[in-house]
Amino acid sequence: MLEMHWHTLLTIVALGVVTVVTRSFFLFSDRPWKLPHWAQRGLQYAPIAALAAVIVPEVVTTQGVLVDTWRDARLFAAAAGAAWFFWQRGVLGTIVVGMAVYLPLRLGLGW
Amino acid sequence: MFWQATHRRYPEYRVGARDMLTAAAGIAAWGLMTGVAMVTAGLSQLEAILMTFIVFAGSAQLTAVPMIAAGAPLWVIVVAAFCVNLRFVVFSAHLQPYLAHLPRWQRVVTGYVTGDLSYVFFARRYPRPGRDDDERARQHAYLMGNCALNYLSWMGASVLGILLSHVIPIEWGLGFAGILALVGLTCSLATSPLRVVAAGVSGTAAVVAWALPLKLNVLVAIVCAVAMCLLLEHTPLRRHEQGGHA
Numbered sequence: 001m002l003e004m005h006w007h008t009l010l011t012i013v014a015l016g017v018v019t020v021v022t023r024s025f026f027l028f029s030d031r032p033w034k035l036p037h038w039a040q041r042g043l044q045y046a047p048i049a050a051l052a053a054v055i056v057p058e059v060v061t062t063q064g065v066l067v068d069t070w071r072d073a074r075l076f077a078a079a080a081g082a083a084w085f086f087w088q089r090g091v092l093g094t095i096v097v098g099m100a101v102y103l104p105l106r107l108g109l110g111w
Numbered sequence: 112m113f114w115q116a117t118h119r120r121y122p123e124y125r126v127g128a129r130d131m132l133t134a135a136a137g138i139a140a141w142g143l144m145t146g147v148a149m150v151t152a153g154l155s156q157l158e159a160i161l162m163t164f165i166v167f168a169g170s171a172q173l174t175a176v177p178m179i180a181a182g183a184p185l186w187v188i189v190v191a192a193f194c195v196n197l198r199f200v201v202f203s204a205h206l207q208p209y210l211a212h213l214p215r216w217q218r219v220v221t222g223y224v225t226g227d228l229s230y231v232f233f234a235r236r237y238p239r240p241g242r243d244d245d246e247r248a249r250q251h252a253y254l255m256g257n258c259a260l261n262y263l264s265w266m267g268a269s270v271l272g273i274l275l276s277h278v279i280p281i282e283w284g285l286g287f288a289g290i291l292a293l294v295g296l297t298c299s300l301a302t303s304p305l306r307v308v309a310a311g312v313s314g315t316a317a318v319v320a321w322a323l324p325l326k327l328n329v330l331v332a333i334v335c336a337v338a339m340c341l342l343l344e345h346t347p348l349r350r351h352e353q354g355g356h357a
Contacts, residue, residue: 056314
């Protein structure tokens with residue numbers, strides 16, 4: 001429970017450094033610089049693209065293979081959550097409605 | 112950092128925290144399951160808590176833990192985490208002009224505490240960097256308020272998950288609440304035809320490229336979507352974009 005291997009601790013510290021380096025990659029330099037114009041325009045698509053890249057595989061695949069049945073709780077939960085968002089515009093409602101669809105289907109029907 | 116009084120005196124600090132509050136339930140469910148998963152995969156509770164507080168990056172943690180348990184070499188684990196985190200490099204390029212006026216340590220600390228959701232909330236609210244000191248300070252305050260709530264809900268839930276790891280059944284799939292928070296946020300960003308295209312291209316590419324190692328499919332998907340939208344800006348779809356050329 002409280003055991004601690006020095007090698008694991010070293011790995012954890014190294015991973016902390018990775019977090020700092022990646023999250024602040026372009027924030028270290030003091031010299032003023034500007035991204036090229038096309039890159040500035042392109043970056044406005046980055047947030048939604050990053051989210052979609054994370055979500056879509058989590059909803060429509062299992063271990064990287066597309067689901068081959070419609071009886072999958074994730075599909076209905078994500079659809080219900082998205083529908084709620086476009087109707088009521090709230091992220092919290094999206095979570096609540098989505099889970100209200102997800103849990104009964106998963107625990108009740110085993111989807 | 113995000114508890115500094117300089118940030119808290121701006122009303123934007125509370126607005127940022129309030130925006131994050133809408134997604135906090137999803138963050139908490141996700142943190143809870145990450146906490147459970149770390150212990151289930153073989154870390155001791157002390158190791159899992161240290162990892163939570165030092166690494167502070169859920170997807171990198173979930174990637175690294177099985178590798179640690181399997182005894183993978185340190186450099187392989189570091190390279191894997193770096194690749195999983197590559198999207199943050201893109202985010203930091205976006206944040207740079209908003210934070211350029213700050214001293215280096217403040218920029219770096221701000222980058223460190225800005226997770227996926229805080230970045231997205233921030234980019235959604237402020238399409239352009241502030242033009243004067245006051246505006247930049249308010250933007251920074253918004254980001255810090257947002258990060259503070261993200262930090263609290265993530266850390267609190269992770270620790271709870273680590274401590275209760277033997278009680279919470281992982282097969283319930285409570286972590287899906289985190290995905291639902293991201294679904295809501297994605298919908299809120301779908302404000303123009305080209306952004307919808309970006310989501311479609313990126314989601315498809317992420318599935319097609321899933322077999323790539325180290326979650327590189329996420330980076331490939333972002334690059335494909337951004338490139339496609341930059342090309343489509345030369346077509347009539349462009350007319351609907353906000354602001355046009357900045």
